[in-house]
Amino acid sequence: MVGFSANVGKISRAFKSVNALVDTVPVVFGNESLEIDSVDELNIGAVSLSLNEGAFHSYDGNGTEVHLDIEQICQLLSKFDRGSQATIKCDVDKSLVSLLVSGYEFELATIHPDSVRGGRKAGKVDPPAEVTIEAQEIQKAMRLGDMFSEEIIMGIDDSREVFYINSKGDSGNMAVSYNSGDDEITFIENERAHGVFSHSYLYEMTKMIPGNEEISLKLGEEYPAKIEFNFADDDGEIAYGLAPRIVE
Amino acid sequence: MVGFSANVGKISRAFKSVNALVDTVPVVFGNESLEIDSVDELNIGAVSLSLNEGAFHSYDGNGTEVHLDIEQICQLLSKFDRGSQATIKCDVDKSLVSLLVSGYEFELATIHPDSVRGGRKAGKVDPPAEVTIEAQEIQKAMRLGDMFSEEIIMGIDDSREVFYINSKGDSGNMAVSYNSGDDEITFIENERAHGVFSHSYLYEMTKMIPGNEEISLKLGEEYPAKIEFNFADDDGEIAYGLAPRIVE
Amino acid sequence: MVGFSANVGKISRAFKSVNALVDTVPVVFGNESLEIDSVDELNIGAVSLSLNEGAFHSYDGNGTEVHLDIEQICQLLSKFDRGSQATIKCDVDKSLVSLLVSGYEFELATIHPDSVRGGRKAGKVDPPAEVTIEAQEIQKAMRLGDMFSEEIIMGIDDSREVFYINSKGDSGNMAVSYNSGDDEITFIENERAHGVFSHSYLYEMTKMIPGNEEISLKLGEEYPAKIEFNFADDDGEIAYGLAPRIVE
Numbered sequence: 001m002v003g004f005s006a007n008v009g010k011i012s013r014a015f016k017s018v019n020a021l022v023d024t025v026p027v028v029f030g031n032e033s034l035e036i037d038s039v040d041e042l043n044i045g046a047v048s049l050s051l052n053e054g055a056f057h058s059y060d061g062n063g064t065e066v067h068l069d070i071e072q073i074c075q076l077l078s079k080f081d082r083g084s085q086a087t088i089k090c091d092v093d094k095s096l097v098s099l100l101v102s103g104y105e106f107e108l109a110t111i112h113p114d115s116v117r118g119g120r121k122a123g124k125v126d127p128p129a130e131v132t133i134e135a136q137e138i139q140k141a142m143r144l145g146d147m148f149s150e151e152i153i154m155g156i157d158d159s160r161e162v163f164y165i166n167s168k169g170d171s172g173n174m175a176v177s178y179n180s181g182d183d184e185i186t187f188i189e190n191e192r193a194h195g196v197f198s199h200s201y202l203y204e205m206t207k208m209i210p211g212n213e214e215i216s217l218k219l220g221e222e223y224p225a226k227i228e229f230n231f232a233d234d235d236g237e238i239a240y241g242l243a244p245r246i247v248e
Numbered sequence: 249m250v251g252f253s254a255n256v257g258k259i260s261r262a263f264k265s266v267n268a269l270v271d272t273v274p275v276v277f278g279n280e281s282l283e284i285d286s287v288d289e290l291n292i293g294a295v296s297l298s299l300n301e302g303a304f305h306s307y308d309g310n311g312t313e314v315h316l317d318i319e320q321i322c323q324l325l326s327k328f329d330r331g332s333q334a335t336i337k338c339d340v341d342k343s344l345v346s347l348l349v350s351g352y353e354f355e356l357a358t359i360h361p362d363s364v365r366g367g368r369k370a371g372k373v374d375p376p377a378e379v380t381i382e383a384q385e386i387q388k389a390m391r392l393g394d395m396f397s398e399e400i401i402m403g404i405d406d407s408r409e410v411f412y413i414n415s416k417g418d419s420g421n422m423a424v425s426y427n428s429g430d431d432e433i434t435f436i437e438n439e440r441a442h443g444v445f446s447h448s449y450l451y452e453m454t455k456m457i458p459g460n461e462e463i464s465l466k467l468g469e470e471y472p473a474k475i476e477f478n479f480a481d482d483d484g485e486i487a488y489g490l491a492p493r494i495v496e
Numbered sequence: 497m498v499g500f501s502a503n504v505g506k507i508s509r510a511f512k513s514v515n516a517l518v519d520t521v522p523v524v525f526g527n528e529s530l531e532i533d534s535v536d537e538l539n540i541g542a543v544s545l546s547l548n549e550g551a552f553h554s555y556d557g558n559g560t561e562v563h564l565d566i567e568q569i570c571q572l573l574s575k576f577d578r579g580s581q582a583t584i585k586c587d588v589d590k591s592l593v594s595l596l597v598s599g600y601e602f603e604l605a606t607i608h609p610d611s612v613r614g615g616r617k618a619g620k621v622d623p624p625a626e627v628t629i630e631a632q633e634i635q636k637a638m639r640l641g642d643m644f645s646e647e648i649i650m651g652i653d654d655s656r657e658v659f660y661i662n663s664k665g666d667s668g669n670m671a672v673s674y675n676s677g678d679d680e681i682t683f684i685e686n687e688r689a690h691g692v693f694s695h696s697y698l699y700e701m702t703k704m705i706p707g708n709e710e711i712s713l714k715l716g717e718e719y720p721a722k723i724e725f726n727f728a729d730d731d732g733e734i735a736y737g738l739a740p741r742i743v744e
Contacts, residue, residue, distance in 0.1 A: 069419070072395070072419060072420070075395060076392065076395065079388065079391050079392055103424055103425075103426075104392065104422065104423070104424045105422075105423045105424070106420055106421065106422050106423075107420050107421040107423075108419070108420040109418065109419045109420045140575065143575050144572065144575055144600065147568070147571060147572065170605070171565070171568060171604070171605045172568070172602055172603050172604040172605050173602065173603040174600065174601075174602050175600070175601045175602075175603075176599055176600045176601070177599075178599075317667070320643070320667060320668070323643060324640065324643065327636065327639050327640055351672055351673075351674075352640065352670065352671070352672045353670075353671045353672070354668055354669065354670050354671075355668050355669040355671075356667070356668040357666065357667045357668045
């Protein structure tokens with residue numbers, strides 16, 4: 001039997017961040033942390049979640065892997081106060097998953113492992129350039145870029161120390177850039193980078209992050225993009241990987 | 249000529265409660281109260297409204313029955329402040345219904361009696377078990393149960409004095425229960441009860457009740473469910489009857 | 497090169513008022529004011545915008561006419577704070593339009609003049625009767641009239657000094673009227689007037705006006721209706737013309 005108890009708000013944030021890409025995933029109840037690594041159906045995006053023991057009221061893990069429909073869990077939790085406590089228990093032998101919250105008890109269908117996508121770890125990609133930027137800057141660029149194209153161009157002009165986001169379409173173009181003097185951005189690794197990415201993936205990956213929180217964005221030339229952020233007082237960590245589009 | 253004047257909010261609540269099941273109904277302007285008894289098109293749910301003279305600023309009734317499109321009246325009233333006063337006058341001889349509110353005058357099409365469903369009175373069903381419970385508890389169970397099934401199971405385990413609401417589906421099950429020690433519930437008649445009901449009917453019947461108001465829920469074995477509540481300082485009374493599903 | 501800088505809120509209000517009828521228009525950058533005159537695709541409604549130099553932080557005009565997709569501009573501006581400053585520059589020789597706001601730069605597709613509807617000036621119609629009335633009174637009548645018919649009847653009974661709005665349909669009729677003693681209205685020219693108009697055009701023309709602002713409504717017999725209001729501290733002026741429906 002593995003499982004945990006934690007705040008509804010904390011579990012929701014963790015699982016919704018994964019659910020941005022996938023709905024059913026293998027969840028590893030490690031000895032000291034809960035871990036998810038998965039890729040989306042089209043192999044374009046990857047997500048890694050790590051949630052340390054410290055994020056939970058109580059936690060039981062022994063390395064067991066359980067396949068969960070995290071979309072269903074997110075939908076159920078959304079009906080309860082974020083401050084409530086939720087408990088998830090997985091009885092692997094009996095293929096039973098139960099969710100208890102505020103007097104409600106849910107028995108959830110277990111997912112057959114064959115229908116679950118595990119995958120390469122988003123965490124293993126390591127693009128050379130890195131900036132940290134407030135999530136709301138990326139979110140705004142996504143809302144505006146959406147009016148021109150399904151593709152978003154992101155890159156760093158290292159000679160000028162400028163990070164740019166562009167969108168080009170039939171009805172016009174958008175350009176926004178940040179340089180090292182701007183408050184919203186910090187250049188951690190000022191390396192040349194340029195890539196074309198799916199707008200909808202970037203939108204899904206970033207839309208739920210509180211706007212004033214900082215995220216790390218790693219880029220390169222012919223590299224995937226990598227987006228990382230912490231939550232739950234740094235006990236939780238999300239890393240997204242996003243393959244660049246091949247532009248002919 | 250029969251008719252009345254009353255608060256927009258009061259009339260809205262009364263008519264919307266009926267409109268949850270039906271849109272056109274026979275309205276009896278009795279000597280001392282306005283009465284509606286109707287069943288829905290599929291004969292699954294029944295609704296009875298009784299609104300005493302005391303709920304109105306002024307009231308004229310003589311037993312006349314008038315057929316009204318209460319859905320249209322609800323839609324019109326929704327555009328006015330709840331504190332405004334509305335007047336409805338019915339001239340049966342001329343088949344004229346007029347609604348006056350805040351300087352607006354509406355002449356409403358009268359409904360031909362043949363297209364109106366009257367029906368058995370919801371009030372006449374009398375299931376043996378009864379609890380009173382805060383409306384928000386039922387509303388929450390409806391929101392959650394919806395994720396599993398179109399059927400809701402409600403019942404009372406009299407040996408343990410427990411009221412339960414369950415939902416069972418392919419993707420999992422929901423269970424919530426209340427016992428006699430819980431604040432949200434009072435057991436008026438602790439009798440054995442169990443039934444399977446339409447989720448959507450229960451949802452429609454309960455969704456507009458202010459969450460912190462108490463409703464009476466009467467149940468039995470092979471009985472319809474009955475939901476009753478008062479409003480307008482107890483001058484208004486709604487009773488819903490809901491046929492159980494036959495489970496093979 | 498012509499162009500201007502101004503508050504996002506001010507430009508939005510001006511262009512949205514035009515966009516209520518048309519999406520691409522010829523914009524005349526006059527010496528002392530920006531001017532738009534256009535008619536909608538069906539030749540039912542006309543709109544004139546005049547925005548004086550005083551409404552802008554800076555303004556460059558020389559009589560040049562530029563064809564703009566104002567719907568696109570409105571959509572982009574809607575993503576920025578109303579208090580931000582936006583700059584539009586038009587390089588007619590290069591067919592380039594650029595919009596700069598809050599660090600973003602947009603290059604917008606220019607519109608081929610042949611695909612743009614210019615038109616008769618709404619300002620040239622001059623119906624004999626006139627009232628001024630709070631926008632919210634018209635807005636409320638539009639919301640209610642919508643339930644009965646796609647046509648709205650407006651007129652003035654000069655013998656009683658009464659302005660009326662009616663709607664007649666199969667499911668009933670609506671009538672509301674204002675007389676010279678009412679706070680919401682002022683009779684500027686008390687002349688006989690009566691006309692049948694498109695509900696959806698009137699709705700679009702009035703829906704964005706702040707409810708407590710006064711608008712001028714000019715009417716006649718077999719005249720178009722004319723709706724006028726000022727904004728931007730009277731530096732901006734909108735006039736709509738609306739052809740009456742021919743009623744047989």
